[in-house]
Amino acid sequence: MIEGEQLTQTDAGARYDVFHTDCAARAVVDHVTSRWGVWVLIALQKHDLRFFELRESIExxxxxMLAQSLRALVQDGLVWRHVEPATPPQVTYGLTDFGRDVGEPLAELFCRITRRSPADSPAERRLALTSTD
Incomplete structure (x- = not known):
């Protein structure tokens, strides 16, 4: 392979070069690891949610930002979108098989972090300080 050459999915057995700026897989990684993309994928792990249920579940x-994140994740094939023709339209979101594959390790990472985080976290200390004033 020539240095700097971009691999494409059509290259037999080749993988994407995510370190290359115009790699298609890099855009998906950017969407998944965006500030809100991670939380959308984790929130949809257990069950499908309507837009406002999803918004309420991600404080x-x-x-x-939810609409932008969902739009990108739907385009990437990680999330599906179903619109029920009603007034107003009822839009439900869920994970595709690809979204589940990507979201499971993120949910596991979140679980590992929360298991290891001390009960007396900096956020809880700040809350305790403000409530005693």
Missing amino acids: GISEK
Whole structure:
């Protein structure tokens, strides 16, 4: 392979070069590891959710950021979207098989972090300090 050459999926047995800036897989990795992409994939691990259920389950996300994250994850084939024709339309999101494959290790990482985090975390200490003032 020539240095800097971009591998494509059509190359027999070759893998994408995610360190190359125009690699298609790199865009998917960027969407998955974005600030909100991770949380969307983790939130959808257990069951499908409607837009507002998803927004309520991810504290701190705005409707705009949720919509942008979902749009990117749907385009990448990680999340499916189903619209029920009603007034207003009811939109449900869930994980595709690909989304489940990608989301499972993220959920496991989250579990490992929370198991190892001390009960007396910096956030809990800040909360305790503000509530005693």
